[in-house]
Amino acid sequence: MGARYFGAAVKRLEDPKLITGRGQYLDDIPMPGVLHVAVVRSPHAHALINAIDASMARGHAGVVAVLTADDLGEMARKPMPMMAPAPMVKTPLTQSPLAHGSVHYVGEAVALVVAESRAVAEDAAAMVMVDYDPLPAMVDLAHALNEGAAVANQALQSNLAGTLKGGFGDVAGVFAKAAHVFKESLSLHRGGCHAMECRGVMARPDPSGNRIDIWSSTQSPYMVRRALALCLGMDEASVRVTAPDVGGGFGPKAVVYAEDYAIPLAARHLGRALKWVEDRGEHFVATTQQRDQLWELEVAADAQGRMLGVRGHCLHDNGAYLPYGVVLPVTSMSSFPGPYALEALEISIDVIYTNMVPNTPVRGAGRPNTCFVLERLADRVARELGISREDVRRRSFVQVSQFPYETGMKARDGSPVSYDTGDYVQCLERAVDKFESDFKARQDKARAEGRYIGMGIASYVEDTGLAPYEGATIRVQPNGKVLLLTGAAAQGQGHKTVFAQIAADQLGITPQDITVEAGDTSLFPLGIGTIASRVAVTGGSSVHMAAVETRAKAIKVASQVLEAQEADLVLEGGFVKVSGTDRQVSLGQLALMLHGNFGQPLPAGIAPGLSATAFYEARQTTFANGTNLCEVEVDIETGAVKILRYVVAHDCGTLINPMLVDGQIRGGVVHGIGNALFERMIYDENGQPQTTNYGEYLLPLATEMPRIEIVHMESPSPRNPIGVKGAGEGGTIPAAACVISAIEDALSPFHVRLSSHPLSPQDLVKLIDQG
Amino acid sequence: MSELDHAQTTRHISVTVNGTVYESDVLTRTHLGDFLRQELGLTGTHLGCEHGVCGACTIILDGQPIRSCLMLAVQANGATIRTIEGLAQADGTLHPVQEAFWDKHGLQCGFCTPGMVTTLAAVLEADPTLDETTIREAISGNICRCTGYETIVDAALQAASRMRGDH
Numbered sequence: 001m002g003a004r005y006f007g008a009a010v011k012r013l014e015d016p017k018l019i020t021g022r023g024q025y026l027d028d029i030p031m032p033g034v035l036h037v038a039v040v041r042s043p044h045a046h047a048l049i050n051a052i053d054a055s056m057a058r059g060h061a062g063v064v065a066v067l068t069a070d071d072l073g074e075m076a077r078k079p080m081p082m083m084a085p086a087p088m089v090k091t092p093l094t095q096s097p098l099a100h101g102s103v104h105y106v107g108e109a110v111a112l113v114v115a116e117s118r119a120v121a122e123d124a125a126a127m128v129m130v131d132y133d134p135l136p137a138m139v140d141l142a143h144a145l146n147e148g149a150a151v152a153n154q155a156l157q158s159n160l161a162g163t164l165k166g167g168f169g170d171v172a173g174v175f176a177k178a179a180h181v182f183k184e185s186l187s188l189h190r191g192g193c194h195a196m197e198c199r200g201v202m203a204r205p206d207p208s209g210n211r212i213d214i215w216s217s218t219q220s221p222y223m224v225r226r227a228l229a230l231c232l233g234m235d236e237a238s239v240r241v242t243a244p245d246v247g248g249g250f251g252p253k254a255v256v257y258a259e260d261y262a263i264p265l266a267a268r269h270l271g272r273a274l275k276w277v278e279d280r281g282e283h284f285v286a287t288t289q290q291r292d293q294l295w296e297l298e299v300a301a302d303a304q305g306r307m308l309g310v311r312g313h314c315l316h317d318n319g320a321y322l323p324y325g326v327v328l329p330v331t332s333m334s335s336f337p338g339p340y341a342l343e344a345l346e347i348s349i350d351v352i353y354t355n356m357v358p359n360t361p362v363r364g365a366g367r368p369n370t371c372f373v374l375e376r377l378a379d380r381v382a383r384e385l386g387i388s389r390e391d392v393r394r395r396s397f398v399q400v401s402q403f404p405y406e407t408g409m410k411a412r413d414g415s416p417v418s419y420d421t422g423d424y425v426q427c428l429e430r431a432v433d434k435f436e437s438d439f440k441a442r443q444d445k446a447r448a449e450g451r452y453i454g455m456g457i458a459s460y461v462e463d464t465g466l467a468p469y470e471g472a473t474i475r476v477q478p479n480g481k482v483l484l485l486t487g488a489a490a491q492g493q494g495h496k497t498v499f500a501q502i503a504a505d506q507l508g509i510t511p512q513d514i515t516v517e518a519g520d521t522s523l524f525p526l527g528i529g530t531i532a533s534r535v536a537v538t539g540g541s542s543v544h545m546a547a548v549e550t551r552a553k554a555i556k557v558a559s560q561v562l563e564a565q566e567a568d569l570v571l572e573g574g575f576v577k578v579s580g581t582d583r584q585v586s587l588g589q590l591a592l593m594l595h596g597n598f599g600q601p602l603p604a605g606i607a608p609g610l611s612a613t614a615f616y617e618a619r620q621t622t623f624a625n626g627t628n629l630c631e632v633e634v635d636i637e638t639g640a641v642k643i644l645r646y647v648v649a650h651d652c653g654t655l656i657n658p659m660l661v662d663g664q665i666r667g668g669v670v671h672g673i674g675n676a677l678f679e680r681m682i683y684d685e686n687g688q689p690q691t692t693n694y695g696e697y698l699l700p701l702a703t704e705m706p707r708i709e710i711v712h713m714e715s716p717s718p719r720n721p722i723g724v725k726g727a728g729e730g731g732t733i734p735a736a737a738c739v740i741s742a743i744e745d746a747l748s749p750f751h752v753r754l755s756s757h758p759l760s761p762q763d764l765v766k767l768i769d770q771g
Numbered sequence: 772m773s774e775l776d777h778a779q780t781t782r783h784i785s786v787t788v789n790g791t792v793y794e795s796d797v798l799t800r801t802h803l804g805d806f807l808r809q810e811l812g813l814t815g816t817h818l819g820c821e822h823g824v825c826g827a828c829t830i831i832l833d834g835q836p837i838r839s840c841l842m843l844a845v846q847a848n849g850a851t852i853r854t855i856e857g858l859a860q861a862d863g864t865l866h867p868v869q870e871a872f873w874d875k876h877g878l879q880c881g882f883c884t885p886g887m888v889t890t891l892a893a894v895l896e897a898d899p900t901l902d903e904t905t906i907r908e909a910i911s912g913n914i915c916r917c918t919g920y921e922t923i924v925d926a927a928l929q930a931a932s933r934m935r936g937d938h
Contacts, residue, residue, distance in 0.1 A: 011873055018881030019869040019888060021815020021855035028814035119800070123778060196819045196827055196882040196916055247817070247882025248916050280820040492880030492917050659876050663918060667879065670919035694824035694914070702907040702920040 005501035005511055006722075009659035012497045013511060014490075023245045026200035026217045027277045034202065035064055037263060037276035038121035040111040040128045041286065042103035045137035045355035045687020046152065049101055049110070049130060057113055057127040062120035065270055066128060067112045069098040072265045075231050076100075083223065083256060084325035088162040093153055093353065095321050097261035103132070104153055104320035105357050106689055107285025109258045112266050114274060137355040137687035141292050141317045144352045152320060152353040161318060161351040162326065166333045167311075168408030169344030174309035178300035182380050186297065186373050187756040188736070190290040191679035193362050194699055195491070197247020198278035199287055201259050203267035211238045214264055217246050219254040220529030222487055225521045227256045228264055236521075243519035249491035250671070251361040252288045254531045255323050259286075284692040289681055290328065290362040292317045293369050299377040300344075305385045307378060307396040309344035310337065318351050319358035326351050328359055331532075332366030334417070337407055338374045339424045339461045339625060341398045345408065355687040363671050364732040365532065367462060375458045375737035376755065379744065389457050389741070390432060393627070397424040397459070411621065412467075419461065419623045421715040422651055428459060428627040430711045431649035435629045447749065452634045453644065456742025458734035459627040464652070464726025465537025465719075467618045471526060472542040474503055474550045475611035478595060480574050480588030482507060482514045487527015488539035489519025493664065493728065495535060498656045499543045502722065506547035507554075507587065508571030526615075533726025534618070536656060541616035541720040549612035554590055557610070560603055561585050561593075622717040622725040626650040628669070628734045630706075632742040636750070636768050639761030641677055641743060643706040650730055651713035654723035658712065661727045666708045668731020674700040675732075676739035676757045747771065784848040788813065789857025797844045804828040804839035806847075807854060815855040815885050819914070826913030829886035830854050836893040838912075855885035858892055867930040868892045877926035879917035887913050891927050899934040901927070 017023055054066035069077045077100040082092055099110045111128055115121035136150035143149055144159040152159050175181055202215040212232070216224050218241075225241040232239065246253065259276055267274040278286065297312030316329045329349045337345050378396065382389040398405045400423040409417040439455050446453045472486040484499055495518060500511035517523050528538075551571060558576035559566045568579050577584040591610040596602055631645040648665055655661050678698035682690040691697040708731075716723030736757050743764070744754045750771035752764075780799045785792060788811060797806055804821075807813045807830070816839055819827030823841040830839045831853040858866040868891045871877065878884040887910060894909045895901065901909065906927045907920070915923060 012876065014881070015873045015878060018878055018884055019855075019865070019872050020859055021813070021885050023815070023881050025814075025817070025882065027808075027818075030812075119778070119798075194916055196825060196880065196914065197817070198819075246880065248880040250916065280822065280825075492878075494879070663876050663879060663922060666919035666921050667917045668919075671916070693822055694820055695822075699914050699916070700919075701911050701914065702924065703911040705920050707921050708919060 003505050005504045006656055008657065010497055010501055010511055010657055012494050013500055014494060014496050025197055025245045025247050026202060026215055029202065029215060029244060031202060031204065031273050031275065034273045034275050035114050035116065036118040036121050037274050038113045038118065038125040039109050039259065039276065039282070040113060040125050040130065042099065042106055042108040042110055044103060044132050044134050045106050045139065046135040047103050047132040048135065049099060049103065050133055051131040052111060053129040054111065056129070057124040060124040060127060062116040063113060063124045064116065065114040067114065067266050067269065069096060069100040072098065072269055076262060076265050080256070080258070080261060081227065082322060082325050084327045086162065086322065086325035089322060089326065090162060091156055093155065093321050094323055095258055097258045097265060102154065105355055106687060107282070107357055109262060109286070112262060114266065114270065139354055139356060139683050139685060139687045141315055141352060141354060142294055144315070144354065145350065152355050156353060159353045161322060161353050164326065164329055164333050164349040164351065166336065166409060167346035169309065171309060171311055171344040171346040174344035175300045175311065178308050179303040180301045180381070180384060181298055182384060183298045184376055184380060185755060186295040186376055187292065188369055188372050189292050189680055189758060190362055190368065190675050191681050192284065192287065192289040193250035193252040195248030195250055195253060198280060198283045199253060199257065199259070200277040201263040202273070202275040203264040204273040205268045205271060207271070209268065212264055212268065214239065214241045215244055216241060216260055217253060218243050219249040219491055219531060220256065221489060221519050221521055222527035223256050223529055224260050227260065231261055232268070240522045243489040246489065246491040249530065250363045251365065251531065253491065254529050255288055255360050281692055284697065285357060285689055288323065288358050288360040290359050291356065291681060293332065295373050297373055297377060299381060301381045305381050305387045305392045305395055307340050307342060307381060307392065309342055310377060311346040314349040316349050316351050317354050317356065317359060319354055319356045321358040323358050324360040328361050328366050331361065332369045334409065334463065335367045335370035336409065338371060339398060339459050340374065340396045341402065356683055363668065364729045367729065367733045368672060368675065368736055371458060371460045371733050372737040372757065375741060379741055390428065393428055393459055394425050399425065420717050420719050422623065422625045423715065424459065424625055427625055427649045427651050427713050430713060431627040431629050431647050434647045434649065434709060434711050452636055452746045454632050454634070454742040454744065454746025456630045456632065456738040456740065456745060457627065458737035458741060460734040461623050461625045462533065462726070462730050462733055463621045464533040464624050465618050465622045466532040466534040468528065469615045469617045470528060470535065470538035470542050471524065471613065471615035472539065472546045473524060473611060473613040474546040475609060476550065476587045476591040478588055478592040480586055482509065484514050484516045484543065485524045486518045486539055486542065487524045488530055488535045490530060493535065494660045495539065498536065498540060498660060501656060502540055502543045503547040506551045509574050513574065533728040536724045536726055537622055537720050538616050538618050540656060540722055540724055542614050544722050545614035545616060546612045549614060550610065553612065554587060554610060557590050557594065557603060557606060558585050616720065620719040622653065622719050624652040624725040624727065624730050626730055626734065628738040630738050630742050632739065632746055634743055634746045634764065639764035643673065643739065646706045647709045648731065649711040649713065651715050652727040652730060653717045653725035654714055655712060656724060662710050664727045665710055665731040668729060669708050669735045670700050670705050672732040672735020673705065673739055676736040676759065678758060680758050782845045784845055786847050787851045789854060799843065799845050801844045802840055803842045803844045803847050806844035807839060813854050813856055817882055817885055819883065826890065827883050827886040829889045829913065831889050831893045834893065836890045855889055858888065866892055867933040868895065871926035871930040875922050875926040875929060877918065877923045883913060883915045887915065887923055891930065895927065895931050895934050899931045901931055903928065
């Protein structure tokens, strides 16, 4: 059996309905009798709630109810459980489904207005009178730990949620012996997810009160089910959560939100189906983001420019709460030492509470942050020593002979972090070869003409295939078509296509013969979620394992039916065939037989159903890597940056569908370019958000984005049965670092040093003037 | 009358959508996007920002690509509208732009896709000679967070070529 679909650029099974307007996103689901919800949100960054007067709103025509924390019982007032508990946090703060007594960021949900239409609900939301007593807001990350700083929550003594520490080696010794030590102060900001579909929740209670159906535009339907079954005291089988077509996720939709609790609670309270759809204004203030980190770092290097050690400290803004524990700063920590074979590392990260929207991972999570600071340090070493930026990386990378390479860091279970496979230098060379330019000559020529072009470089390693597991069921139906059920729903990645590709090869059918159902908790028992570039590894491996088992069963049963040796059987075109003969039995016939008939025993030793379920447990991490190069031109009069070329050399192990991997890379790179040049969520000194529409908060547009040239390397991972590594975030991780590196190179005649992103044209003009 | 009394004002409109004439009494404050989605059940038109920047809600009105979130339903009285649901032929044959989006992986999550496809269908029907630069300008009012735009541009170039009858 050869691979016909695995590895091929198969056109997506998802697309026919999406290109004809027949997709069904949350707000498209028909729901007779549904009532519409608008959320009353805090206008203050930090305040006490003295009283809520909803009488006027309740009296408004078309309003069915106005519900506060007091109306919905204890579960609406109780802080939501932290999705990833963090024992190191002394005062763990999460918000309640509806605010109770106080609010801690602008946008925090305070009350629900339920009405016959969304428009009426919004009219009445403006009539809910909340008496607030404002308190000082903490929005100054740099000074959050100073004596006398405003505290972000009255439950806190200090804004410090906790400190993460990591590292290895003899740090003092390495820095003492190093030929060079350089110090950098760096800061960065990442912004929001800005999925084109905002969030949304719909809930329909059963009239008996014993069941509830929930639809959520989420990356984690099983986490929503777990949370709601625990909250409502219901069996998991009685809480059905469906992620319908989801219009992008990018991390923040993995979180179980206040609305995921409040809407089902309110639906049960009223005995009515309810729907809340986040609008774009709400998305800016009520969907988690990833904002600032401030870093103080030192790098030690030898006389040849090999990086030996890094040490430093970070202040990490986590916003008003820790809905996802400290997962975000943990991913910054665990991304060290990147591709570099450091002898010593010492990092501490202070996780800080502020009065801004809570922070959770946005595409790449804390990894682009760590990539940015490491790449800035590598560029600094190159500049100071007068060697090329490529050479610093060639000399400092983990070398191919060192794999599997133990970095010195510890994984979450305490085991050593070990890079599985790759050739980081070779991957860099492929990027350099592709870029291939006489760049230096062109740069000199351009400068002579008064134009400033620069080349940027950034390299990264990404941990992918995050634990613990995903699973899949494959079931051949009597009509010969195959059902593939999994918990790993997609938000645009194309899971249906790649899962069908994997299964089709094993079963001797086409991807079109397979119906993939994902993200409906009533169809598959357990799941984790689509985050952290994990589903190709965990879901893909599960599909493979289930398909292999189903194939083995088909062969076993067919050998009895066809009276042939198992070794002589092949699966082809929907049949099990005796090789070299015309004897065959269809998969459908085998399935019909194994589904059974009244009174007829199944063949001895064969369990019912031509099907198998498998769970791939990710006990070891797979590590993707890559190097990006880009060329930019900076207009020194206006500060405008034009990206002229962008080259990605990328290694995510075995490719299942190169077209889809390229799509992930391109979208990821453009997200990173947005982080470098455009996206900034601004708050004023009172914690009032200043950028709450797409006129004020800029996203990358078609006119500004370059073509992304991609070179693949494939270093299969030995840590899963299909050799794959994740690809969802590898585009984003190095992109901002690469663009900033290029701008600095372009502006080197002005001695401009770049230490932060995003950088606006105004920022650049100022730096040029100061240079 | 107060602002909220105005919220109850209705007007009668007649619009032709995807070849069907619809007569309807609409609230004057209802925007065209909500009207198409809620009154006509044409949920293929998506609302991404409702302030006219993201372009997800783009439809073709009297031949022009317009943002259905920035126009009131009453303003569309008498207009002829095509939405994403009306681009393929009755027998299911896809519009060249739809076909090209599928061929070139021009979509991931699919949420911006109806606006992208309607925008490109309108501009390429008017002028199938657009090149990469002019195509990028044509979709500069449509935000996609997934693709990085390159495969959308490739899809548009393929569609343009087919619409010119190159092959």
